[in-house]
Amino acid sequence: MVKDVAQQQNNPFSLPLAPSAQTLATRVYCTHQVIALYDICNNFDTLSLNSETFQKCKADFLKYKAKVDAAMNDETIDEASLDIAIKADTLFRSWKLFDDTGQLNDNILLEKMQKMYAERRDKEISALTQEMEADPLLKKEFELTLSRYGIKDLDKFKANSKRGEPNKLREKLADDFALLQQTDPNNLLVKSLKTSVLQQTDKLPYVVYWLKEDPKTNHELRDIFDPRNIDEANSRQKFLMFMGKLLTIGQDLTNNNKIAPKDISAKHSHYKSYYDDIRMACGNPDLSNADISQVAALAYANAVEGCWKHKQKCNPDPLAKKEMYVHNVNRWVADMVKGRNNIASLAFLTGKEAEQYKTSADEMWKDSVAAKHITVDHNTDLKYHPLFKSMEDKKSLHDIWNLTLIIGGDIHNAKTDATENTGGQINKCLINGASYYKAKISKKPNNCLLISPAGSVSLERKEPEQMQKIRSGTSILREQSSLETDFFMSLFEHAIS
Numbered sequence: 444m445v446k447d448v449a450q451q452q453n454n455p456f457s458l459p460l461a462p463s464a465q466t467l468a469t470r471v472y473c474t475h476q477v478i479a480l481y482d483i484c485n486n487f488d489t490l491s492l493n494s495e496t497f498q499k500c501k502a503d504f505l506k507y508k509a510k511v512d513a514a515m516n517d518e519t520i521d522e523a524s525l526d527i528a529i530k531a532d533t534l535f536r537s538w539k540l541f542d543d544t545g546q547l548n549d550n551i552l553l554e555k556m557q558k559m560y561a562e563r564r565d566k567e568i569s570a571l572t573q574e575m576e577a578d579p580l581l582k583k584e585f586e587l588t589l590s591r592y593g594i595k596d597l598d599k600f601k602a603n604s605k606r607g608e609p610n611k612l613r614e615k616l617a618d619d620f621a622l623l624q625q626t627d628p629n630n631l632l633v634k635s636l637k638t639s640v641l642q643q644t645d646k647l648p649y650v651v652y653w654l655k656e657d658p659k660t661n662h663e664l665r666d667i668f669d670p671r672n673i674d675e676a677n678s679r680q681k682f683l684m685f686m687g688k689l690l691t692i693g694q695d696l697t698n699n700n701k702i703a704p705k706d707i708s709a710k711h712s713h714y715k716s717y718y719d720d721i722r723m724a725c726g727n728p729d730l731s732n733a734d735i736s737q738v739a740a741l742a743y744a745n746a747v748e749g750c751w752k753h754k755q756k757c758n759p760d761p762l763a764k765k766e767m768y769v770h771n772v773n774r775w776v777a778d779m780v781k782g783r784n785n786i787a788s789l790a791f792l793t794g795k796e797a798e799q800y801k802t803s804a805d806e807m808w809k810d811s812v813a814a815k816h817i818t819v820d821h822n823t824d825l826k827y828h829p830l831f832k833s834m835e836d837k838k839s840l841h842d843i844w845n846l847t848l849i850i851g852g853d854i855h856n857a858k859t860d861a862t863e864n865t866g867g868q869i870n871k872c873l874i875n876g877a878s879y880y881k882a883k884i885s886k887k888p889n890n891c892l893l894i895s896p897a898g899s900v901s902l903e904r905k906e907p908e909q910m911q912k913i914r915s916g917t918s919i920l921r922e923q924s925s926l927e928t929d930f931f932m933s934l935f936e937h938a939i940s
Contacts, residue, residue, distance in 0.1 A: 473585045474619065475636055478616060479643070481609045483564045491553070501549065508545070571585075613646065620644075621652060678841040678842055683784055685724045688720055690743050692739035692740075697743060704741045724904075745898060748895065751772075758790055763790075789816070816852055817849065822845050827840075844905065848894070851895060
């Protein structure tokens, strides 16, 4: 649906001239209109004496009536204000909303509301129908939008009181509108619909960002994290040391996995200084020794089970015993405390490859081999770096709060494949204030994870201030997109003005 410049200037909802943006903008417009119709019809169908909409309107009317009564008895009120109060009082009387004692008649108020909501619904449907009839291309796209969600026509849409809450529509609108803002920010539709779209998507537990990835910055961030660039500030090495200390505590408390993790909640490891090291690394001084002990024991048991299962998969040995393999894991953990992911101890490799790994001086090759088995990965992928403004903030993606130790190449690949990517150009990122199953930014915010075939174990830690601001920004955004003034009350105020 392409319109000329004059039409665009006169119609704030006009669609873009650029053919590349036309389909997306049309889809945004149609989805927005369908949701508006959903809400109008649902508001009418659910209106009752006990409904939230009625109760809110009733409370507003009672407050308004109190103000009118006070104004009528105020001898110092100005003439204009008194005139509005008289008009409001006259309208109250003509509607017979209040009896002589000032009691509100709920049934009459409900009847008035139902009538006005029905008139609004029918007016919106009529206007939309006329718009569709005047533009065949818009009609076609609108019908496609309706059919995509199982809606055949507007008459059945209006009559079906079980149409439900359009969650899928709201999610689709959030995705498409965020992408339209990113790809075509000057589109008149963006400015015209922004407030309304925020209102319609306010119920979603996340905010959508479409982020343009800067390959140069992305490459620089990955270079910083390269294990060959080891120095005192290398966060990958610090994370391995952190995990090594956590697993060492677990090893000590469970006596090489002979004591069940559930039996050690009141015990503290002999490695007393490690508790403070872990609190400092996590940035969470409130973690108790007992909390750390419990997680450490679970993490160690998980690491033993995960390494054992992975070893049996990539280098099976029917004569090997899990009870003895624990010592292999302990040697690997001891190296981790020193900041090294030395998989040579874990018997994952066979024959010539194992010998070459032990003797090779090619650290790049050794790292590539190790990464196939045990990986330090990012929870929030580096491609989401545009969320952060400065390079120093972007580097915080490498900090402990955002890293995961993954045992098993298949698990790492599955995690990577599950991360949504649009060819490295524009990436969708869902920012949520709390954990949400669809969130790509972090499936478990505030947790440092160890993932293995045995499952995952997490330890609470503090996110950097920049990330907390991004999350809190979602709620701020919603506060700014306050819901519209109640439709019925706004009509009443219009009538007396």
